[in-house]
Amino acid sequence: MKKRYLFIALIILSIASVFVGVKDITPLDIFNLSEDQAEILLTSRVPRLISIIVAGISLSISGLIMQQLTRNKFVSPTTAGTMDSAKLGILVSLMVFTSASPLEKMLVAFVFALLGTFVFMKILEKIKFKDTIFIPLVGLMFGNIINSITTFFAYKYDLIQNISAWLQGDFSMIIKGRYELIFISIPIVIIAYLFANKFTVAGMGEEFSINLGLNYKRVVNIGLVIVAMVSAVVILTVGVIPFLGLVVPNIVTIYQGDNLKKNLPHTALLGAVFVLFCDILGRVIIYPYEIPIGLMVGAIGSGIFAYLLMRRRAHEA
Amino acid sequence: MKHNAKIGALAAFSVLLIAIFLFIKVGNNWDYVLPRRGLKVLAIVITGSAIAFSTVVFQTITNNRILTPSIMGLDSLYMLIQTFVIFIFGSTNLTVANKNINFVICVGLMVLFSGVLYKVLFKREGQNIYFLLLMGLILGTLFQSLSTFMQVLIDPNEFQIVQDKMFASFNNVNTDLLLIAIIAILGIAIYFSRFIKYLDVLSLGRDQAINLGVDYDYVVKRLLIVIAIFVSISTALVGPITFLGLLVVNVAHEFLKTYQHKYLIFGSVFISIIALVGGQLIVERVFTFSTTLSVIINFIGGVYFIYLLLRERKSW
């Protein structure tokens, strides 16, 4: 697959995305939009498209970074407790400041996501048995534990339905004025791009990086900050999108090999295309209702994840 | 023998707690209060033992002390079934007769699910058990997404009922179900008893176990099935308590410091009973029902588990 094709797919899907919806707007209308239609385009359709693309890109990239840092194909924000920690953070922000502004929520979520990911990395250091399958297993369990802590508090404050409704990844709630936070991801992704090679080196291990004159701790920390930031932002604006950061980089690796610098643009593009595709599918399947993106990606993503695992086993045997 | 003394102490403490639980503030309503509390205690003892026992065996098979069969996706499947039932039929339909059917269907589906997982796992040589668990967890995440989706669509009053199912509760355990569960668990326990002698050897790892004459695949497959049934029954009976097993088995290890299963199993079972009965006492008398036991246990179990993971010099 060439980058060009991905790009074309992205454009086609983007156009499709703008014109799919309960309110009929056809491409022909674009030149003489009624006020109604213009309103819908600007407050709902376009913001939705933008947030889809940004979320797809940034989550895929942060998955790729985590895989580089841990040298494990199956680590991602979903399988390292990052998402769940961010969720806990949002709950805490709701409890502590009853009327938290989005920015405050994001900061608290970010701090928690960072802490959670950091703890996960610490756990990795402690585990002697570094089996490729065992590590995501520990990560998912770790996420479950964080979740049980969230549940503990959510139950006390009677916020459970709130939290689950609200954190299920869903683009239908995206309208102008409620999604702009996601733009924070863009500079972060650019930083990720600049640091790409260093992440690869850091992934080889502390001793290896020091030997090459790399400030290991700093690079790892930057990586974790990027991942935590992206997770916090996406979870706040869109909600949880499971397995995205895991599936996309792995697919790219299959057809592209393991060169990070080369894979970054592919991963970004494919991430956007994948989320767009899932989103459109979710909007079409039970039209005029829609299936939230969290569920769509969750279903498709877990299928692909399972396939990747099987495939890996077959290769090894 | 010091292990025997420790087990004895645990047993005595469990009995003491149960006695307190049964007789605290009985007042004049003996006839009314005692049978109800008795049922509750029975439910606690049955599920507590089943979970503790299956976690011990599971950790032995996997040679790993940070795993528990509860994370195999069964909890999420249970929640999905419950949410689905309420989503489709609404809560009004949940009469007593339906509860029995619900229980049977739940256990059936959960056992079926594990069976399919095992089948896939054992079809090819060289698949490991972590693979099985990870598959279970991934499917569990999928089930979770599905339940969340339905939960969002359910109206808030109905959701209250789903939410009650989300947390294990010993409060309204049905007598019929309890009887079925006890018979099933005892029956399986008797079947299982002939495998007990292999557990110590299994904890040496696969190669050593085979070297010492254990028919490894045969034994492990049967043990895994027993575990799946135990977890399914206890989950369907009272609801999910994901981290109970992890908590009590690790406490048992720390407390007993032995590899011998005759001690480990009894130790874990008693600690499990102590945790549940003691926890229930605290919830009823101290928090006065403002929170549920399973939420607290998952919370404590989870935090303790992270502590275990982060502690130095451990070989997992």
Add this chain to the structure above:
Amino acid sequence: MVEVREVSKQYGNKSVVDNVSVKIEKGKITSFIGPNGAGKSTLLSMVSRLITKDTGEILIDNEEVGQCKSNDLAKKISILKQSNHINIRLTIKELVCFGRFPYSQGNLSEEDWKHVNEAITYMELEDIQDKYLDQLSGGQRQRAYIAMVIAQNTEYILLDEPLNNLDMKHSVQIMKVLRRLVDELGKTIIIVIHDINFASCYSDYIVALKDGKVVKEGPTDEIINSSILKDIYDMDIKIENINENKICVYFS
């Protein structure tokens, strides 16, 4: 006698053991030698039923391994792998007790205890028998595992690179023990070994494997020979006679 007949094992498309036939006689030390990836360990694991073979037969005292009851086999043949990673904390004595499992199923009789104590004495571990395995040095630990195998009291003992990670002193110590097990107790030992000179000095019979096939087999004297070793290892190896032992010089 252990008899391997036309045994093969494939992983994916790769043949790891390819149509191997070998006979191993009783009362001798037989060494499997060969370069990395020759299939030595795989073959040993198949003989000891740790992994299944794809095709062929493996007979131990004329009985097919796959047909025997696992517990009966455990009284006849024992295997010690190179990576003995045990997750639980055991003392030497507890480990050695496990060796009696095929006989006792966990309830040790007086007879079993006798075997356990003899094995500990045989390996000179009495002083440290209550120490935990994780407190021991590599050599002590290896001796503890061998004590367990001795307690298991099998006719055939299979060892996969028993000298791995041991220093010279401990290596010699272990090989001497193996020699004594054969000479004094009449055991039959099969080892996978990398150090050609240990194979030369201590074994009676050598089977050389390469790319999953047997390239050469015969009494030690025959195999330790420059031209044969060249076939096996693709390098020139000079043989010197020192104190009636044939020593291979391959360092330059």
